[in-house]
Amino acid sequence: MENNFEQANLFELGSYTTQVTYSSTSFTGQPQLNYRDAGNNYTFVGEDVSFRETEIGQLITVTLESGAADAPPATFTLVLPEVNVMPQSGGTQIQVPGILTTTRSLFGGPKLGAEKTYSTINLQGTAQFVNF
Secondary structure (H helix, E strand, O other): OOOOOEEOOEEEEEOOOOEEEEEOOOOOOOOEEEEEOOOOEEEEEHHHOEEEEEOOEEEEEEEEEOOOOOOOOEEEEEEEOOOEEOOOOOOEEEEEEEEEEEEOOOOOOOOOOOOEEEEEEEEEEEEEOOOO
16 A cells, blocks of 8 residues: 655644744745744745754754844744644644744853753644645
């Protein structure tokens, strides 16, 4: 029996406070990540989305705040395993972590303690294969 699986390329994920949609490719051929929480709505395309393959899965990272103005630098990282799905299906249910990383301001020089803090978001939703 032959497996006709495809690698998922569209992920629609959410929690009580955060919604994330990630496609490894889009109509333009570039990756796209949409991030929405209670006060923000961001869209990242192409080079604004960084990738790193690791032992725990692919880490997809975007910069939410660059540290300008009053907001400390902040990133969001989506941890995605490879997900095999049936083509032309409604997708497969998955549960993955998202990690918000905030870097403490170094204004005035280094300070005692951790320079980064982490907040984990439990995201649930679907992974599917879509022909763009």
